């Protein structure tokens with residue numbers, strides 16, 4: 276039984292179609308990587324899953340429940356999100372970034388929330404930065420706080436939208452390490468990323484999205500070694516080339 | 520610190536000048552607070568109740584209040600210089616100019632008590648209107664930026680109507696147009712000791728309405744300068760839009776709004792002088808009355824101008840300190856923000 280099922284989703288912005296007939300499913304504890312050229316609709320797809328954007332037609336099920344029947348705030352509590360440009364709350368410390376949701380959404384007391392936030396900061400290796408503001412952290416550290424913030428809400432699924440694209444090359448590793456740890460611990464992850472090393476080693480399935488449509492989907496070995504479509508091979512080849 | 524030359528905004532003075540401004544400003548406020556306390560009706564009733572009826576003299580009319588700084592020494596210097604001027608013949612004009620500041624100082628000390636009584640009203644008109652204005656401005660600005668099409672156009676219409684018409688017209692509309700003064704004086708609260716006169720209440724209403732529109736504009740601009748991703752991130756965690764605005768957008772936006780807010784504060788200190796036209800005895804009206812009594816128009820408008828300048832500069836410095844105090848790393852520092 277799949278945790279997430281996306282069924283024939285269509286989405287356009289005005290006259291411009293962005294997603295067309297997108298369908299796929301993922302099980303619990305799976306890691307799904309989405310790749311595709313810029314503008315192919317990857318971010319839009321993620322934002323449809325936590326309803327930051329509304330779809331035009333189709334259905335999306337989380338745990339066999341259609342997400343448009345669920346309160347959107349409740350849905351977003353269950354589906355975490357990590358952003359390309361971190362989007363940490365600028366006026367709050369690393370700890371405050373995590374406790375805001377814990378207190379306002381989960382209703383934890385201040386003491387409970389602080390303790391939980393410190394736990395999660397420790398998990399991403401930032402126990403000593405709990406009192407730092409985002410502006411005082413490196414990009415890699417900010418993104419790790421972003422991951423801890425999503426994780427602390429005990430989500431069933433976390434969406435990653437190019438979590439390392441805004442980082443200097445030397446800071447990418449620390450974020451990928453945290454993501455790999457999460458994958459090993461069994462977190463269900465839907466990741467848009469062009470880090471092919473991560474995709475090869477951590478992904479159960481890779482989906483190649485082009486022009487709003489799924490071109491090809493399968494296990495990493497298949498897509499890398501034996502792609503069905505020429506486009507897939509060319510795109511992945513270019514990415515792998517870029518990142519070696 | 521050569522930075523002094525590039526600092527544009529009022530209140531951003533540094534180094535030794537800051538100390539001098541602090542001392543002069545502090546002395547001005549100490550004197551004002553002491554003057555207000557010495558004749559305050561509420562304090563008088565408190566001290567009378569605990570058996571000290573003569574400590575606070577609220578019964579003394581403004582015109583009959585004694586200055587605490589004697590005018591005589593200044594007058595004597597001015598007179599002596601005048602004598603010298605007469606003795607040295609044509610070159611005496613220069614000496615006469617020297618005498619003028621002393622004449623002014625003597626005049627200022629004697630008009631001080633009346634101006635201080637007026638300054639009390641100027642300050643409370645400004646502070647209360649700013650505070651009430653802020654309470655209205657925040658929802659106005661939030662509605663404008665995050666509201667639906669109807670509510671945001673209503674908010675826009677309100678701010679444009681208020682900002683597009685003269686403050687004096689608004690004041691007259693509330694005072695002469697609507698029977699607000701009569702309504703206000705009908706309220707029992709107005710009988711309490713220390714309650715403002717109904718004209719002052721009408722002025723507060725008009726200034727509150729006016730200032731709410733300007734403050735809303737400053738806050739709107741500040742809210743729009745908060746990165747969109749901030750609210751998106753709040754919503755992605757499960758906060759509702761309202762909670763996201765309250766806990767994420769406003770704490771940042773209000774910090775960004777402080778420089779604009781300082782501007783509005785400074786404007787209102789000066790424009791509150793329009794209340795004089797609906798009989799409110801604020802600092803400007805006191806000055807005007809002194810001018811027509813003494814015919815020393817130049818002197819009184821120079822003195823009252825300096826008094827306004829003192830209020831404005833100390834307010835700007837205080838707001839700068841507030842801004843520095845609430846600034847967080849990366850949020851709300853006036854430097855390094857587009």
Ligand SMILES: Nc1ncnc2c1ncn2[C@@H]1O[C@H](COP(=O)(O)OP(=O)(O)O)[C@@H](O)[C@H]1O
Nearest residue numbers: 288291293311312313314315316317318319320
């Ligand atoms: N809020 C929006 N309004 C209008 N068009 C948008 C919006 N968001 C994305 N688009 C358009 O949708 C297409 C897909 O965007 P996006 O999902 O961000 O692609 P990707 O993440 O794959 O680069 C792009 O052409 C983009 O211009």
Ligand SMILES: [Mg+2]
Nearest residue numbers: 317318319437
């Ligand atoms: Mg994208």
